[in-house]
Amino acid sequence: MKKYVLIASLAVLMGACGEKAEQAAPASEAPKAAEQAQTPATPPAPAPDKAALTEQAKAAVQALGSTLKGELEAAMTAGGPVEAMGICNTKAPEIAKAVSAEKGMEVSRVSLKSRNAKTGVANDWQTKVLNDFETRKTAGEDPATLVYSEVVGNEFRFMKAIPTGAVCLKCHGTDISPAVTAKLTELYPQDKATGYKEGDLRGAFVAVKHF
Ligand code: HEC
Structure with missing residues (x-):
């Protein structure tokens, strides 16, 4: 008896969706229809391919990193750190x-001690990952290889640590020239991104994708 109620309601349901209603009605189709009733009408979205997304994210942050590095080096050679600071300020967000x-993922850079108070501040989950990177680095992992990748709800999250190199110290180090300091104060009154030593974690690249 229950079965027929189920089939009848299935027919109604299918009727609501259009064409398939007639197929569900005949008695001969009943077992099949009952079987179908156990599977959801809309199949769940396929699980995101984390490995593929991670590869995509790695390529995206690699593109961001190498473009920024190219611009920075060119600007440092052409005009020194003060000039390069202006370039970073306008070009980095662009x-x-x-x-x-281009890469179909939202890429950015964040830090526990950020320079850009709008774009560079780590949110809650990014702060956790950055702290975890610090722990892993202290435990002996190579900072250049620290990576995080996870799917949380409908969000894919990727981060890759950014170690501080010698070239970074002119603008992020402990011994910053007065001219650079003046420019920093002008452009980033809330700057926290100084005092780093070579090998410290300066922050991380982030790539996020929603589905
Ligand atoms: C010429 C000065 C200069 C040099 C050299 C420099 N930076 Fe920066 N850095 C900046 C400026 C300016 C910003 C803020 C850019 C913006 O407004 O988006 C910044 C922002 C960042 C951020 C984004 C997070 C934040 O704090 O806002 C990271 C990460 C970063 N720098 C890492 C590095 C690393 C690693 C190096 C060395 C490879 C480096 N920087 C070299 C000036 C510099």
Whole structure:
């Protein structure tokens, strides 16, 4: 008896969706229809391929990193750190936007001690990952290989640590020239991104994708 109620309601349901209603009605189709009733009408979305997304994210942050590095080196050679600071200030956000559009993932850079108070501040989960990177580095992992990748709800999250190199110290180190300091104060009154030593974790690249 229960079975027929089920089939009848299935027919109604299918009727609501259109064409398939007639197929569900005949008695001969009943076992099949009952069977179908156990599977959800809309199959769940396929699980995201984390490995493939991780590869995509690695390529995206690699593109962001190498573009930024190229711009930085060119600007440092052409005009020194003060000039390069202005380039970083205007170009870094543009580059992140362009790479995000090209790679189909939202890429950025964050830090526990950020320079750009709008784009560089780590949110809650990013802060956890950055702290975890610090722990892993202290435990002996090579900072250049620290990576995190996870799917949380409908969000894919990727981070890759950014170690501080010698070239970074002119603008992020402990001994910053007065001219650079003046420019920093002008552009980033809330700057926290100084006092780093070579090998410290300066922050991380982030790639995020929603589905
Ligand atoms: C010429 C000065 C200069 C040099 C050299 C420099 N940076 Fe920066 N850095 C900046 C500026 C300016 C910003 C803020 C850019 C913005 O407004 O988006 C910044 C931002 C960042 C951020 C984004 C997070 C935040 O704090 O806002 C990271 C990460 C970063 N730098 C890492 C590095 C690393 C690693 C190096 C060395 C390879 C380096 N920087 C060299 C000036 C510099």
